[in-house]
Amino acid sequence: MSTVSRPAELxxxxxxxxxxxxxxxxxxxxxxTRVRGRFEEFTGGAHLDGDRPSQSRAWLTIRATSIRTGNRQRDKLLRGKFLDVDGHPTLTFTSTRVVPVDEARYQVTGDLDVRGVSRPVTLDAVLTGSESDARGDLRVAFRGGATIDREDWGVNWNASTTLMIAPKVLLEFDVTATREAPCAS
Structure with a gap:
């Protein structure tokens, strides 16, 4: 495997x-105490422009029923009362702006849609690596996150929920993405 070192190569x-x-x-x-969870089913992608990072963009679609915290009862409650997966089967993020902070760090602003409510969110993203694998496919890796207030999206069960669960939620991601082969003309 070889490491890619120039942004234009990405x-x-x-x-x-x-x-x-x-x-x-x-x-x-x-x-x-902290409750940690993850989403197991999602699709996503990105267009990276190494020469003009501000022209880059990313998108993600998460299947809401794939939420897992390691506790079946809590997962059922999150799917039903909090995320309303029957009425809103997906959560989505679509970037609207990418601002480079330095050669490896970016602020990615986009629309996060949860329960049919769309609000802007700015994610801090760090390019943690890039390399060509044994087949010659280029892979890039990013990690990062953002802290949001779940109540901004109506993710709340009842008034006492705020007493039991803090409204601030840390979103985290570790993404590995593979560059698609260009289409033959």
Whole structure:
């Protein structure tokens, strides 16, 4: 495997490698304990422009029923009362702006849609690596996240929920994406 070192070499369209990507969250519960969870079913991709990072974009669609916290009862409650998966089967993120902070760090702003409510979110993203694999496919890896207030999207069960679960939720991602081969003319 070879490491890619120049940003221009990263330009292209990418598909998230779902086997190597983690989309997760952390919420504070009563007594300051943390509940960690993840989404197991999603699709996503990106267009990276190594010469003009501001022209890059990313998108993600998550199947809401794929939420997992390691507790079946809690997962059922999250699917029903919090995410309303019957009425809103997906969560989506579509970037609207990419701002480079330095050669490896970016602020990615986009629309996060949860329960039919769309609000802007800015994700901090760090390019953690890029390399060509044994087949010559280029892979890139990013990690990052953002802290959101779940109540902004109506993700709340009842008034006492805020007493048990903090409204701030940390969204985390570790993404590996593979560059798609260009179409033959």
């Amino acid at each position: 330009t292209g369209d990418y598909v998230f490698d779902t086997a190597r990507t983690r989309i997760a969250f952390v919420a504070r519960h009563t007594l300051s």
